[in-house]
Amino acid sequence: MGLRRDRVPPIPHKGIFIKRAPSEIKKMKLLFLFLATLAGIACLSTGANTADTSAIQPISDDMTISETVSGDFYKNLPAGFEMPKDDAGLLLLREYGAVFLARGGAKPPTKVVFRDEADVISFQAELAATSKPIGGVKVELQAAAMNALSNAITEAAIAGLAIEPRGSDSARRGYDQTVGLWASRVNPGFVHWVGKGRVTQAEANRIKALSPYLQVPEILKLEQQGIYFARSLDKSIIYSVAPPGTSQHISMLALDVKQFENAKVREILANNGWFQTVVSDLPHFTFLGVKKTELPKLGLKEVTNSGRTFWVPNI
Secondary structure (H helix, E strand, O other): OOOOOOOOOOOOOOOOEEEOOHHHHHHHHHHHHHHHHHOOOOOOOOOOOOOOOOOEOOOOOOOEEEOOOOOOOHHHOOOOOOOOOOHHHHHHHHHHHHHHHOOOOOOOOOOOOOOOHHHHHHHHHOOOEEEEEEOOEEEEEEHHHHHHHHHHHHHHHHOOOOOOEOOOOOOOOOHHHHHHHHHHHHHHHHHHHHHOOOOOHHHHHHHHOOOHHHHHHHHHHHHOOOOOOOOOOOOOHHHOOOOOOOOHHHHOOEEEEOOOOOHHHHHHHHHOOEEEOOOOEOOEEEEOOOOHHHHHHHOEEEEEEOOEEEEEEOO
8 A cells, every 4th residue: 555654763761661852742743643644544443443533632742652671572463363565554563453462362363454344254253252231232342351341340340430331332343334434434525525626526436436445545545635534524534433344343352431531440451451552542442361561571562641551562
């Protein structure tokens, strides 16, 4: 897809948090926003795993990064992992790849992008999954993730707290769900931009006739020209929805949590193997199935943003 990303400049110090200079933070924020537009194929959790963008949070001025002596991320990927060969796939792995290191009885995906519904169904059929009502919502997760979540809910209840899903699509998702959300942004976007004369009707028809998998790079090319497809039409589509086949929710190892603002809830979830792994998506938690102390050994590094701790690939 011809996308290129240069990582945040390396940090020479190990094992400490580093406060960035204001000028460098400004550059990082601009870089983040630019690259997020290019990397619409990402997410988390992407950054926008749901249609609700109220909790999307860009990198803040107080962001710190802790780089510790780390395990080899690549060596800890699951057996049979399909390493992406294109720039976009490698970018997605770099930014949203924590889920591929899931342990504790979880089965992580072995590919970065699922191509279609059949691909997703085939993967999900192999999973040991379970479901239960939580907060009035049916939640479907891999059994290991559900067991850990149930333990966290019990621990929270003892402390007088609740841990609930944010909505009906907070856990398991299928490919068609992501396609529907994608179309709900792309189609109105084309109506707007054709009307403005920025896109021809013929070009809009050509792109809409493509499979969702092939639409993604076409939409990203348009967004590089300032032709945005988020609901507000002033930012990238990735701030509204995850492109088809890229959501961590497909793995049934992700949950959007209603009480994500509560620091104690975040602590309890982490104690039970649930961590935040998408820096711009505040309600999104990923089951990794290990203790916090094990994460650097797997090849993850700690990023602090907006007072929250996220774990991302150290690559």
